[in-house]
Amino acid sequence: MTVGQWYNEAYQALRTASVAMGQSRAMAAADINGAVIARSAIYTQLARAAALLVGGRPAAEVPDRARATAILARRGQSLTQLYVGLQAAAVVDRSYPPSPAVVVAGPARSLRRAADAIGVIGDILASHVPPGQTPRTPEGLAIRAGGGVQSGVADIARLTSAAIMIDIALPGWLDQRRGHLTEIYRPAAEAARWTASSRLSAVTRELIALGRGQPQLHGLDIARSPLNPAPAVRTVDDAVAAVSAARTWMWQNAGELTSTHLQLGTQLGLAVHILSSTGYPEMIGGWRQAAIAAADLRATPLVGPARDTAAELTEVLRWLRSLGTSDRGEPADRHIPQIARLNAELPFMAATLHKGLSAALQRRDLFVKDEGVLQRPAGSLVFRATKRWRPAVRGDDVVQDLSRALLQRQDAADDHGKASLSARAFPNPPRARTSKSEPFWFPVEPSSRRDAHRFR
Template structure:
């Protein structure tokens, strides 16, 4: 499920927790412990998500609440102030023992759901932008260049604003404790009062305003690995999943890309572009040029997961062609979601093309030769192939077609899903410029994966 799904779940859970603190007094010390620990867990996950979006710690120095108050009073440095405020809000001067799963306090259950949801958001981000590593996916590549980051920080800021509202109600909820409990939980009440009276809420609102109208990360998810056999594609959601699985794996392992991937990918790009474009096929530029050039290449057959990635593209292309044959103009809006995959598909194919040319695994037609079989008076033309080079016309045409990616001009109107509306990756100095080195495998949260090799 996507970041947008988990963000909605976290927001609903935080609102439910706030309502419960105003309506249900704590029943026992175990209930209070559960709420306190769950509150700290939500702040910890918000801090983690902020670090992943920012590419590190915006404020290296560890500040106490007084230092955070002074920092947030300055002008500018919104992200640094926001991060310092989050860390200060999470500070509680006393540790409280964890409570068992039997705790029934509604604020605790809702806060735990919120912490889990924000944690999944962090897992998805970590799959694309692992700390201290090169991004292993095109989405991560774009995020590291600022794509979707303002909107992503705005989403974190919205959740923080909801948590600040809960902190406003928390001291009153804790005051319902009887006798010595009020004194025991005084550090928690002080932390909540500081948060409620600090500039953290204002800083969060500034980030929300800065993220308006920016490309959203709500559609970002962890792409599955290519499967064998490729799942049947019956809907546009299936097609998007198939393309995402194939191009995410090929981005991580560009040395596995073959001519089959180039042919399938460019044909799929052309078909999807035509389906949502008002232009006639003869005028579709980049994808048409790339598809024609790719059809003239040959390569060794793919194996392992590279073969599975080709199967995913094959199934998506089959569905796309059957959709075009139906002539269903009313479905063009739905196809926009598939069309929004094309910028990253093109970038992935271009990256793999560079690697395949360097590897000498692509072949182009060489000049034919005339041979005369023994005992024959007739000369026959023999077709010959040689390894492709970066300066060959067909390779140049394919590279230029993939770089053109005219669909990028309209990608902002195709919806705000899955970090697809990003700035294009930096254009190389030549169509076949060197691609960046292969990224290492991402650090992945337990039970999740960005890709695998066979």
């Protein structure tokens, strides 16, 4: 499941809990404990997701509610205010024992669902942009360059706004009118009242407004490694997962790419465009040029994860070819909606293959045909031409053709507006930022093509 699917899961769970709190009162202590603990977990997970998006904690320490109130009263620091508000909202001045899942019902169960869903969103982000480390994937580089960050923070703000609605209802839901229970849960009610009456709601509205119309991260999924044996591809979801896993491994291990990966990757791009881009023959021609050039290269045999990666791509190609042959007589655009998500992977695939091509040339692990040599076998009167291979260099025509075609394909999906949600989040391959002192604010998207994001 993608970030967008988990976001919808969390939002619906928060809405369900809010409605349930307005229609009933808390009964069992297990339900109350579960709701209070899940409420704090929601704010904690939202703060974690925000920090992952912007590359670090916008505030150096977790303030108490008094200092958080002062920070929320400032102007022009919306992201810091959101983070501080989330951290302060998570604090309850009393610990409550956890409750088993089989006991918890009603609002508490919905709040647990929301906390788990937001936690998975953070896990997906962490698989691409691990805290304190360089990005692990092309998507991670794009996020660090600003792609999808504003809309991602806006989504966090929307979930925060839904969580504040829980806090508005929570004191009334906790009001047992039973003396000692009211006192036991007073810290939780006070925490909820602080959040509901703070400027956190105003901050969320500002951030939601900033995120409107910005590229989204809803298509982002977990970054997994290639599997052995390669899973069978039966649906477009399987295909996207396999391509993403292969592409991620190739990006992280560019020094291990071989001609097989270049051939499979370019064939994949060609197959996807044949199925989905019948209206743009120049795009098909670009991938065809790359596939023809890659076919003329050779390298050492595949071993280990490199072989697993190739197997994943091979399985996706098998599935794509089955789409093109099993429905003869059907309309040409029948598979366009199904293939659109794979189309979104292609700009990053092209950038990854280009990076691998450069690495393979540097280690002299790609070979091209050399001029043939005539040799006469012993005892024969006939000379035979013998194939000879030599290490490829950047000046070879086939290498230049492949490099040029891959660079052009990086921007093709965006140029024709055929990208899906995940590609629109990263319309152009980005440059990684190098400044260690860069502040944790919204990155400013460049407006000129000269400064547009591009992979190194």
